[in-house]
Amino acid sequence: MPDVKHFDPDAVLEQVERLFWQRGTATTGIAEVVAATGLSRSSLYATFGGKRELYVKALRRYVERRSAPVVQALAADGRGLAAVEAFFDRLIEARCAGEHARWGCMVANAHTGAEGGDPEVREVLDQHQERLRAALRAALEPARDRLRPGTDPDAAAEMLTLLAYGVNLRSRAGADPGVLRRGVAAAIDSLRPTEEHP
Amino acid sequence: MPDVKHFDPDAVLEQVERLFWQRGTATTGIAEVVAATGLSRSSLYATFGGKRELYVKALRRYVERRSAPVVQALAADGRGLAAVEAFFDRLIEARCAGEHARWGCMVANAHTGAEGGDPEVREVLDQHQERLRAALRAALEPARDRLRPGTDPDAAAEMLTLLAYGVNLRSRAGADPGVLRRGVAAAIDSLRPTEEHP
């Protein structure tokens, strides 16, 4: 009996996600959201709630549609250190070039600013960190006996996680991809066993 | 002949610095600055200019009075890897406990949000990154021949710099200091030569 929505909610949410991802929460006004999505304030509020709920939904969409697939692929990649290398290569590439260049990571971005104070947001942040850590740990597992002697894979995964956040942050300020690659390579190479020269 | 200021500009700037450091630019209104400092809008605008100039001056103060001393101490510390260890220990301690716990690093915080778009701010960000990198590189120099064979000190300094930004970011979201320490320890330990067991 009732009327039906004149738009695709997920397509709209993607637009909103891109807006908040690039510009942040505090800087992006509802007026900009209205302008970017094309729909009216009424539809916006009726479908998603207020600005806070809209941001949280956009952030969740980012985690599920942008981050999770890559993280899962990393966890499932059985190539060992090569998998970790590939992950960081693509990360740096995506952060410094192409459509989303210099946008950083929406989750990393959320760490600063008012959005990080929200308990619901904080939960997403911690979940994202934990998933990335677990994926890096899983990626290291097949290479366990090919790592440098004495290496603790859990601690190594922790280190690589922190490194990823560093890359995400610095990429937003225009860091040179070559420099980022060099820093990441130093970390990964330090996990390889020293070559023997008898 | 003229009247003289009824307050100490640098003491006020310190208050402002703390405010912007903890809460960010976009979230902190001039009204809050007025309330925190106790002085009037007139004095504020006459002394520091608008909000943008006020933020930049507070950020510069942070770099010069908070960051630079620690970074210089790191560069001058001749103990090698122990110097790097001490630097990160104190960093994590300051980020997770005490007066400024969970505030993160004001410079790292500036990477996200509208402030990062300002060319003047961007310059401070790059300068800070470069100083930290150079200090870490200098701290590694005395340990050069005590590092793991094949280690590139320049690349290692790059890696440690990224790691520091990761620590700063994650600390704001309430990361456990023990976890942070473990990740950092993994990075530093990976620079040590493998123990020989003959």
Add this chain to the structure above:
DNA sequence: GCTATCTTGGAACAACCGTTCCAAGATAGG
């Protein structure tokens, strides 16, 4: 085609934003 029910466009809202302005107050040289 009628109608109950939802959606939509857009006006309107109070609250707050950063900034400006000016009269009143404070100061130090003459």
Add this chain to the structure above:
DNA sequence: CCTATCTTGGAACGGTTGTTCCAAGATAGC
């Protein structure tokens, strides 16, 4: 003590914020 000059308090500004509200429009079952 007087006065030129700067500072200070606080009112006021136009613009923007997120949100609400309602009449008009669209839809699908009867």
